[in-house]
Amino acid sequence: xxxxxxxxxxxxxxxxxxxxxxxxxxxxxxxxxxxxxxxxxxxxxxxxxxxxxxxxxxxxxxxxxxxxxxxxxxxxxxxxxxxxxxxxxxxxxxxxxxxxxxxxxxxxxxxxxxxxxxxxxxxxxxxxxxxxxxxxxxxxxxxxxxxxxxxxxxxxxxxxxxxxxxxxxxxxxxxxxxxxxxxxxxxxxxxxxxxxxxxxxxxxxxxxxxxxxxxxxxxxxxxxxxxxxxxxxxxxxxxxxxxxxxxxxxxxxxxxxxxxxxxxxxxxxxxxxxxxxxxxxxxxxxxxxxxxxxxxxxxxxxxxxxxxxxxxxxxxxxxxxxxxxxxxxxxxxxxxxxxxxxxxxxxxxxxx
Amino acid sequence: xxxxxxxxxxxxxxxxxxxxxxxxxxxxxxxxxxxxxxxxxxxxxxxxxxxxxxxxxxxxxxxxxxxxxxxxxxxxxxxxxxxxxxxxxxxxxxxxxxxxxxxxxxxxxxxxxxxxxxxxxxxxxxxxxxxxxxxxxxxxxxxxxxxxxxxxxxxxxxxxxxxxxxxxxxxxxxxxxxxxxxxxxxxxxxxxxxxxxxxxxxxxxxxxxxxxxxxxxxxxxxxxxxxxxxxxxxxxxxxxxxxxxxxxxxxxxxxxxxxxxxxxxxxxxxxxxxxxxxxxxxxxxxxxxxxxxxxxxxxxxxxxxxxxxxxxxxxxxxxxxxxxxxxxxxxxxxxxxxxxxxxxxxxxxxxxxxxxxxxxxxxxxx
Numbered sequence: 001x002x003x004x005x006x007x008x009x010x011x012x013x014x015x016x017x018x019x020x021x022x023x024x025x026x027x028x029x030x031x032x033x034x035x036x037x038x039x040x041x042x043x044x045x046x047x048x049x050x051x052x053x054x055x056x057x058x059x060x061x062x063x064x065x066x067x068x069x070x071x072x073x074x075x076x077x078x079x080x081x082x083x084x085x086x087x088x089x090x091x092x093x094x095x096x097x098x099x100x101x102x103x104x105x106x107x108x109x110x111x112x113x114x115x116x117x118x119x120x121x122x123x124x125x126x127x128x129x130x131x132x133x134x135x136x137x138x139x140x141x142x143x144x145x146x147x148x149x150x151x152x153x154x155x156x157x158x159x160x161x162x163x164x165x166x167x168x169x170x171x172x173x174x175x176x177x178x179x180x181x182x183x184x185x186x187x188x189x190x191x192x193x194x195x196x197x198x199x200x201x202x203x204x205x206x207x208x209x210x211x212x213x214x215x216x217x218x219x220x221x222x223x224x225x226x227x228x229x230x231x232x233x234x235x236x237x238x239x240x241x242x243x244x245x246x247x248x249x250x251x252x253x254x255x256x257x258x259x260x261x262x263x264x265x266x267x268x269x270x271x272x273x274x275x276x277x278x279x280x281x282x283x284x285x286x287x288x289x290x291x292x293x294x295x296x297x298x299x300x301x302x303x304x305x306x307x308x309x310x311x312x313x314x315x316x317x318x319x320x321x322x323x324x325x326x327x328x329x330x331x332x333x334x335x336x337x338x339x340x341x342x343x344x345x346x347x348x349x350x351x352x
Numbered sequence: 353x354x355x356x357x358x359x360x361x362x363x364x365x366x367x368x369x370x371x372x373x374x375x376x377x378x379x380x381x382x383x384x385x386x387x388x389x390x391x392x393x394x395x396x397x398x399x400x401x402x403x404x405x406x407x408x409x410x411x412x413x414x415x416x417x418x419x420x421x422x423x424x425x426x427x428x429x430x431x432x433x434x435x436x437x438x439x440x441x442x443x444x445x446x447x448x449x450x451x452x453x454x455x456x457x458x459x460x461x462x463x464x465x466x467x468x469x470x471x472x473x474x475x476x477x478x479x480x481x482x483x484x485x486x487x488x489x490x491x492x493x494x495x496x497x498x499x500x501x502x503x504x505x506x507x508x509x510x511x512x513x514x515x516x517x518x519x520x521x522x523x524x525x526x527x528x529x530x531x532x533x534x535x536x537x538x539x540x541x542x543x544x545x546x547x548x549x550x551x552x553x554x555x556x557x558x559x560x561x562x563x564x565x566x567x568x569x570x571x572x573x574x575x576x577x578x579x580x581x582x583x584x585x586x587x588x589x590x591x592x593x594x595x596x597x598x599x600x601x602x603x604x605x606x607x608x609x610x611x612x613x614x615x616x617x618x619x620x621x622x623x624x625x626x627x628x629x630x631x632x633x634x635x636x637x638x639x640x641x642x643x644x645x646x647x648x649x650x651x652x653x654x655x656x657x658x659x660x661x662x663x664x665x666x667x668x669x670x671x672x673x674x675x676x677x678x679x680x681x682x683x684x685x686x687x688x689x690x691x692x693x694x695x696x697x698x699x700x701x702x703x704x705x706x707x708x709x710x711x712x713x714x715x716x717x718x
Binding site: 044045046047069071072095096097098099100102103106107110154156168294295296297298300 | 361362363364365366367370374387389390393394397511514515517518519520521659662664665666
């Protein structure tokens with residue numbers, strides 16, 4: 001790595017929130033592989049931490065597992081004490097209510113930022129965001145979606161609690177950077193895949209109505225393999241001179257939706273899918289949204305023009321900024337990454 | 353224009369705010385939460401002019417006509433009293449209060465202040481519940497109810513369940529009845545509606561499912577069986593609450609001397625069981641299922657018809673309840689949920705929690 005690193009000692013404690021999760025666990029592993037031996041792993045009490053305990057036993061590293069709730073300022077204080085780098089991966093996922101998602105993403109982040117600033121040792125706060133924050137509604141199909149693209153405005157327009165909360169979280173982090181001098185970096189991974197998460201992402205298609213509808217067509221899917229994403233996260237926390245920057249995380253050699261679906265069927269489980277042309281999915285989403293408005297929400301507007309733009313319009317993506325400024329490279333190429341993913345899906349019971 | 357406000361800007365507040373935004377002649381003039389970020393986000397999304405972190409300040413400054421209280425139940429009594437004292441009508445999320453004593457005091461205060469209170473028992477205003485009520489009032493049962501069965505499922509893997517299990521300090525755990533306390537007012541209120549005795553005999557058994565025990569949550573009771581009887585032994589009811597039964601069934605059965613009713617909140621159906629449909633001959637085994645099938649088909653048709661008329665929203669019950677409450681606050685109707693029913697629900701719940709938290713043996717092995 002050619003980039004200059006922050007003055008962080010290998011034995012200093014580094015905090016990873018959401019450490020028991022899909023990306024969090026891999027982030028801890030990558031930190032250990034980079035030689036950092038003192039990792040404070042923060043996880044919810046309900047999270048199974050058996051794999052973290054095993055990692056601790058196997059590596060002999062100083063993995064300090066802290067279970068708590070980021071809604072508690074005391075728990076945040078405990079987690080952030082003496083920590084120079086915070087990797088904030090914890091997020092409220094799978095929540096339908098916007099208030100709930102906000103509480104579990106934004107209020108928690110505020111608590112953690114306050115605690116990290118109060119600890120007095122903070123050099124970097126890595127905030128893990130998402131591609132879902134971007135608005136591409138005014139972009140032409142196929143155009144480049146990069147870090148300069150605006151966030152959705154108003155943030156609730158997509159109708160997804162997760163996207164709304166992530167936008168608000170990013171805004172708050174930026175505000176803390178401007179007003180309180182928080183040394184932050186925001187990372188926005190695309191579609192993170194790998195062993196640990198099975199199934200096909202909604203950008204490729206959906207089976208909401210029974211049969212699998214392939215909607216993505218020739219769109220490139222902004223995939224990033226979990227180990228590659230974890231590497232980007234680790235480097236974003238250690239690289240000097242990137243405070244206040246935003247980085248998208250996508251791998252090289254991104255497949256199209258059609259290519260990925262074909263590979264999935266071949267390697268995991270064959271099933272019948274029905275291709276929906278782009279115009280068809282667009283009309284469907286528009287009609288659904290209009291019906292939702294007309295019927296006063298009898299059917300919630302889960303399909304709408306904003307979601308269609310985000311998931312199915314199709315863009316091109318770049319990881320140049322991450323490569324140039326952070327020195328990141330996707331070490332696991334798509335061929336190997338997809339093979340590992342398909343193996344996992346097959347073993348875990350392939351599902352659409 | 354009715355000036356409305358919300359205290360408590362968590363997940364359930366979204367549903368209230370969405371509904372209030374659809375009401376004619378209603379404006380949300382203030383929202384309040386002790387966590388300012390939560391108040392601010394709700395205010396921004398619903399274009400509410402003012403947000404507050406102090407309920408006193410909000411009540412004083414925006415002087416709402418109606419306040420929706422969507423905070424944890426531990427604060428319902430104090431906040432409800434505060435709002436009533438300042439002259440506002442109060443819509444409380446369930447459970448109404450923590451204890452029956454609080455419920456009685458709050459209703460008493462509402463009466464004295466000539467204000468109205470209600471509780472978010474939205475299932476009482478689903479299409480099927482209202483249809484059941486009308487049939488009972490029209491004498492469909494052929495006499496007073498004899499027995500009821502109220503079955504309520506709970507999904508521990510749903511976000512609500514996960515939030516509880518993920519936080520040992522979750523406010524639900526601080527309630528006397530913990531998980532049960534936060535949810536069983538729904539199935540209890542269905543029994544309370546048709547239970548004539550204001551002080552019935554309650555026998556409750558509660559325990560922790562093996563699923564929760566294995567997860568280390570032995571302190572949370574998620575299985576409950578209750579028998580409720582009127583003191584004169586003329587009406588009885590069973591209550592089943594379970595996090596383990598599959599598929600989840602939210603049903604209420606009401607048995608009368610002539611006919612009976614089976615209400616299913618999951619399917620949104622109401623099946624009328626008539627004595628006349630049951631034949632005493634062997635043919636009953638062939639004809640009765642066809643009669644039943646026709647009744648289910650009729651329910652399906654009715655639901656489709658309601659859907660086509662834009663009258664089949666997922667939150668239909670809550671919509672009806674809120675609208676009726678607002679009409680009632682303007683003197684255009686009675687309180688949507690009778691106070692008798694609110695108090696009886698609270699009394700039954702008190703007794704259940706006393707028994708499952710106390711030394712009640714819960715049966716003897718034979």
